[in-house]
Amino acid sequence: MNKRMVFVIAALFVAVIAYSQGIYWESSTSGGALGDRVLSNHSYYMPHMFKSTTVDMGNTMIVRLDKKMVYNIDNNEKTYSEQTFDEWDAQMKKMGQKANAQMEKLQKQMESMPAEQRKMMEQMMGGQMAAKGKDAKVDVVKTGETRKIAGMGCTKYSVTKDGKEALALWATKDLKGFDSMRKDMQDFSSRMMASDFQGAKGLAEAVNKVDGFPMETDMQGGIKVEVTKVERKDIASNEFEVPSGYTKVKPKGMDDKDTDKE
Numbered sequence: 001m002n003k004r005m006v007f008v009i010a011a012l013f014v015a016v017i018a019y020s021q022g023i024y025w026e027s028s029t030s031g032g033a034l035g036d037r038v039l040s041n042h043s044y045y046m047p048h049m050f051k052s053t054t055v056d057m058g059n060t061m062i063v064r065l066d067k068k069m070v071y072n073i074d075n076n077e078k079t080y081s082e083q084t085f086d087e088w089d090a091q092m093k094k095m096g097q098k099a100n101a102q103m104e105k106l107q108k109q110m111e112s113m114p115a116e117q118r119k120m121m122e123q124m125m126g127g128q129m130a131a132k133g134k135d136a137k138v139d140v141v142k143t144g145e146t147r148k149i150a151g152m153g154c155t156k157y158s159v160t161k162d163g164k165e166a167l168a169l170w171a172t173k174d175l176k177g178f179d180s181m182r183k184d185m186q187d188f189s190s191r192m193m194a195s196d197f198q199g200a201k202g203l204a205e206a207v208n209k210v211d212g213f214p215m216e217t218d219m220q221g222g223i224k225v226e227v228t229k230v231e232r233k234d235i236a237s238n239e240f241e242v243p244s245g246y247t248k249v250k251p252k253g254m255d256d257k258d259t260d261k262e
Contacts, residue, residue: 022046023175023213025230029054031222041225049240050188062240065187071242072251080242081251091251136161140206149215150228159206166203167219171212175230 022045029039037056044051048066053059053075060073070088073080083091110118138161145156147170154170186208207214217225 022234023230023232024235025227027225027227029223029225031224032219033221034223044235044239046235046237046240048184049237051240062242063188064240065184073242073246075243078243078245079247079249081249082242083251087251137163138166138203138206140209142211149226150230152215152230154215155212157210159203161203167207167217169207169210169214169218170216171210171214173212175213175232 023043024045025043027041027043029041030037039057040055042053042055048064050063050065052061058074058076060071060075062071062073063069064071068085070083070085071080072082138159141158141160143156143158147154147156149170149172152172152174154172157169157171158165159167159169213227213230214225215227215230219225
């Protein structure tokens with residue numbers, strides 16, 4: 001899983017149930033393909049609008065449910081691309097098909113590996129290997145575990161695939177006033193999971209059932225997203241606009257290295 005994909009997934013699982021009137025939060029993303037690197041993320045939400053910036057990489061994603069548009073911004077190059085929801089869905093599905101094909105190829109190669117090496121590979125994949133020929137059964141369970149994260153009381157939820165934990169999520173209800181925004185974030189998560197890479201759509205649907213704001217998420221492949229600061233506040237509408245003076249470029253695929261200016 002490449003770093004750009006890590007950025008997209010992190011944005012999804014932090015935002016998928018962030019339904020307040022207006023929320024600003026800061027979080028860190030670590031583990032998995034990032035190795036020892038830790039990425040800092042700043043996120044903003046107002047009704048029908050979501051923005052997430054990975055500060056260290058200079059990347060920003062803006063999702064406008066009101067305009068049915070997705071904007072990807074490179075703050076280092078001062079460029080941006082835009083896609084309609086239909087164009088975004090098509091790209092995500094294509095990306096998911098490619099990723100699933102690569103995973104199937106890897107699974108086939110693993111069949112001929114010695115048992116010890118195959119076990120090591122399965123552990124490295126962190127539960128991403130999907131069972132062939134069937135959809136995994138995804139469940140969400142509210143556990144009795146509680147703790148404080150960034151000063152907020154949190155409860156642990158366990159999301160399982162075929163009985164094995166795929167991710168653990170700590171959610172808080174101390175951040176009041178988010179229930180009315182649930183539909184927004186369900187719409188957002190369905191867009192983000194259009195690729196359905198290794199059953200991610202089922203996981204997103206399960207996460208939608210979690211009651212509260214996600215303060216920490218431990219995902220497949222060792223990826224961890226932890227909120228370090230969160231507050232409710234009104235956010236200026238221009239936070240959800242492309243900065244003035246940026247150059248529009250063609251959208252690039254998740255694996256593309258170059259971007260061609262229009």
